[in-house]
Amino acid sequence: MEQKKEDKALTDVQLTRDTRNIPIGKVGVKDVSYPIVVMDKNKKFQNTIARINMYVDLPHHFKGTHMSRFVEILNKYRENIALDKLEVILSTMKEKLGASNAHLEMEFPYFVEKKAPVSKAKSLMEYTCTFSASLSDQFDFVLGIKVPVTSLCPCSKELSSYGAHNQRSIMTVQIRYSEFIWIEDLIDIIEECGSSPVYSLLKREDEKFVTERAYENPRFVEDMVREATVRLLSMQNITWFSVEAENFESIHKHSAYAAIERKKG
Numbered sequence: 182m183e184q185k186k187e188d189k190a191l192t193d194v195q196l197t198r199d200t201r202n203i204p205i206g207k208v209g210v211k212d213v214s215y216p217i218v219v220m221d222k223n224k225k226f227q228n229t230i231a232r233i234n235m236y237v238d239l240p241h242h243f244k245g246t247h248m249s250r251f252v253e254i255l256n257k258y259r260e261n262i263a264l265d266k267l268e269v270i271l272s273t274m275k276e277k278l279g280a281s282n283a284h285l286e287m288e289f290p291y292f293v294e295k296k297a298p299v300s301k302a303k304s305l306m307e308y309t310c311t312f313s314a315s316l317s318d319q320f321d322f323v324l325g326i327k328v329p330v331t332s333l334c335p336c337s338k339e340l341s342s343y344g345a346h347n348q349r350s351i352m353t354v355q356i357r358y359s360e361f362i363w364i365e366d367l368i369d370i371i372e373e374c375g376s377s378p379v380y381s382l383l384k385r386e387d388e389k390f391v392t393e394r395a396y397e398n399p400r401f402v403e404d405m406v407r408e409a410t411v412r413l414l415s416m417q418n419i420t421w422f423s424v425e426a427e428n429f430e431s432i433h434k435h436s437a438y439a440a441i442e443r444k445k446g
C-alpha cells in the first residue's frame with residue numbers, strides 16, 4: 182500500500198542538489214503587502230502599507246530557496262520596518278538564507294498635505310514612492326518618487342489660435358544620496374519642472390490660477406527632465422539620479438517620454 186503523504190518524512194526539497202550548474206541572481210517573494218513606517222517631515226512618522234519584494238541569490242547546487250524565511254524576517258521586524266532598518270533586514274536575509282546578495286524593494290503610497298495655490302484649501306496628495314535597497318559587500322539604497330504634474334505643449338501653444346493641448350504627466354525621479362533628503366523636498370523640486378503642479382483639491386479661483394500658470398509655462402518632456410537635471414545637479418548631497426517624464430498625451434493615443442541619468446563625481 183502506498184504510504185500516506187502525512188506519514189512521510191518532511192523532506193526539505195529546496196536543499197536537494199540541482200545539477201544544471203546554473204546560479205540564480207534573484208529569487209524570493211514578490212508583492213507581499215506589509216505595514217511600514219516612513220519618516221514624515223511634518224508629523225515625524227507616517228504609517229503606510231508597502232508592496233514588498235525580497236530576493237536573494239541562490240548558488241547553482243541548491244534546488245530552491247526557503248521562501249518562508251523571507252516572511253519570518255518581515256515578521257521579526259514588524260513593529261518598525263523603516264528606512265533605518267533596511268540594512269539590518271538585508272543582513273538578516275543574507276544570514277538566514279545563506280546568500281551573498283540580498284535585495285529589498287518597497288512601493289508604497291505616501292501622503293503629503295498640500296494647499297491650493299489661491300484659496301489655500303488644504304488636502305492630502307498621494308505620491309507613490311519606492312525604496313530599493315541591496316546588500317552584497319556594500320549597502321546600496323535608491324529612493325524613488327512618482328510625481329504627477331500638468332504639462333502644456335509649447336508647440337501647440339505656438340501654433341494654435343485657441344488654447345494648447347495639455348495633460349497629466351508623471352515624472353519619476355530616483356536618487357542615491359550622501360545625506361538624508363526628505364521625500365517632501367524632492368517632491369517640491371520635481372513639481373517645479375512641469376507647467377504646473379497637480380492638486381487633489383482646487384476651488385474655482387485655484388482652477389483659474391493653475392490653468393493660466395500652465396499656459397504661461399509650457400513644457401516639453403525634454404524641458405521637464407532638463408529642468409529636473411539642473412536642480413538635481415546643484416544638490417551636493419545627491420550622488421546619482423535618474424529622472425523620467427511621461428506625458429499621457431491628450432491629442433495622441435501614445436505618450437511622449439524622456440529620461441536622463443547622471444552619476445556625479
Ligand SMILES: Nc1nc2c(ncn2[C@@H]2O[C@H](COP(=O)(O)OP(=O)(O)OP(=O)(O)O)[C@@H](O)[C@H]2O)c(=O)[nH]1
Pocket residue numbers: 193195244245246247248249250
Ligand atoms: N523554493 C520555492 N519554494 C516554494 C515555491 N512555491 C512555493 N514554495 C513553498 O515555500 C514553502 C516554504 O519553504 P521553506 O522556507 O523551505 O520551508 P521550511 O523548510 O519549512 O522552512 P525552513 O526550515 O526554514 O527551511 C514550501 O512549502 C514551498 O513549497 C517555489 O517556487 N520555490
